[in-house]
Amino acid sequence: MGMGSASPRSRVHLSLVMFILVVLTCTVRTVAFAGMPVAGQPAPDFVLPGLLDAQTLSLKDLKGNVVLLNIWASWCTSCKDEMEDLLAVQEQYGPRGFSLVAVNIDNAPSSAVDFMKRFENRSKKKPGFILLYDRDKKVPKDYFQRGMPTSYLIDREGILRKTYPGSFSKSTLDTLKTAIEEALK
Amino acid sequence: MNRTVLCLGLLCLIALTGCAEKLIMVQPYEMEHFAQDKMRFTPLDARAAFEEHIYSIREASAGGSSGFQGGCGCR
Numbered sequence: 001m002g003m004g005s006a007s008p009r010s011r012v013h014l015s016l017v018m019f020i021l022v023v024l025t026c027t028v029r030t031v032a033f034a035g036m037p038v039a040g041q042p043a044p045d046f047v048l049p050g051l052l053d054a055q056t057l058s059l060k061d062l063k064g065n066v067v068l069l070n071i072w073a074s075w076c077t078s079c080k081d082e083m084e085d086l087l088a089v090q091e092q093y094g095p096r097g098f099s100l101v102a103v104n105i106d107n108a109p110s111s112a113v114d115f116m117k118r119f120e121n122r123s124k125k126k127p128g129f130i131l132l133y134d135r136d137k138k139v140p141k142d143y144f145q146r147g148m149p150t151s152y153l154i155d156r157e158g159i160l161r162k163t164y165p166g167s168f169s170k171s172t173l174d175t176l177k178t179a180i181e182e183a184l185k
Numbered sequence: 186m187n188r189t190v191l192c193l194g195l196l197c198l199i200a201l202t203g204c205a206e207k208l209i210m211v212q213p214y215e216m217e218h219f220a221q222d223k224m225r226f227t228p229l230d231a232r233a234a235f236e237e238h239i240y241s242i243r244e245a246s247a248g249g250s251s252g253f254q255g256g257c258g259c260r
Contacts, residue, residue, distance in 0.1 A: 017192050021199050075220040105214050140214035148213040 036144040043069070043152060043160040044142040048132040051104050051112060057132060059158065065099045066183040067154040068176075071140050072102055074111040078167035079149040083119060083127075085168055089177065090129045096184050097156070100129035103139050151176075155183045 037044055047058040059067070070086060072079035083102075090100040104112040112133070120126055134140070143152060147165040153176070155161050162179050164172065211219070218224070227233045 013188075017195070021195060024196060025199050071214070073214075073217065075217050107217055137214050140212070145212070145214055148216065150213075 035142075037142075037152075037160050039160055039162060041160060042158055043067075043154045044139075045158075046103075046134075046139050046142065048103065048134050048139070051109060051131040051133040052116065057101075057130060059101075059154070062099050062101070063158055064156055065097050066093070066156055066180060068098070068100045068180070069139075069143075069152040069154060070100065070102045070149060071105060071134075071143070071145055071151070072149045073105050074115045075106065076148045080115060080119075082149065082167040084123065085173055087123065087127055087129065089173070089180070090127075092177075093180050093184065094128055098180060098184065101132060102127075102129055103132045103134050105134050105137050105140060107135075109133050109135075153179055153183060 043059060045059045047056055049056050059069075068086070068089070072083075074080065086100055086102070090098070094100075106112045116127065116131065139145075140150075143150070149167055151164040151168070153161040153164070161183055164176060166172075168176060222228070225233065227236070
């Protein structure tokens with residue numbers, strides 16, 4: 001039976017069903033991504049232990065600082081590659097109230113600790129940024145992380161300013177520095 | 186009756202489609218096991234790079250191979 005032979009009542013029913021389907025699809029997607037932090041809204045708080053020590057730290061503790069939250073893992077090559085650039089950013093802006101918070105999400109922290117030790121030996125200095133460990137992957141879940149690595153710029157008030165999916169290249173690093181400069185004003 | 190069942194079936198299908206990404210997609214932070222060396226298509230880096238090069242010339246396309254890690258989704 002084609003649409004041409006359908007009665008007006010059937011057509012109304014069909015339209016209604018289609019309308020409900022569209023509304024439902026949109027609603028389900030909205031619910032699935034509800035709570036996703038967007039620029040201009042408060043960044044989700046977290047309380048995590050250190051990667052190299054047991055001292056816990058929360059995002060609230062860093063209020064008053066511009067924070068770059070970097071989610072990384074030792075199995076992610078590009079995460080490790082950008083570490084040196086991020087260290088340079090920390091050294092450049094740290095004295096002005098900038099904190100780089102690197103949250104490791106490895107299943108077991110040992111390989112991340114090994115990497116950081118090798119990184120220290122190679123760069124011949126201690127990483128001047130904050131290293132945290134998130135075993136339950138709560139931070140990437142709360143922030144709806146869309147790629148490895150991802151960095152989030154959070155201003156002095158704890159408001160999410162920008163999201164940087166993927167590792168930093170030369171050009172995106174310049175964009176990041178400009179954004180940090182603006183946030184530090 | 187049949188129409189009602191059909192409509193309900195369609196509703197469920199659409200609802201599941203809407204949730205699909207959340208339900209079945211491996212999130213980037215869950216890809217630790219995919220990033221292991223044993224997940225590569227070929228154990229030899231040089232060979233993988235060579236094959237990818239040939240493939241990209243022959244097919245005028247690139248990507249989708251495991252030349253760089255197993256598939257951790259890293260950029």
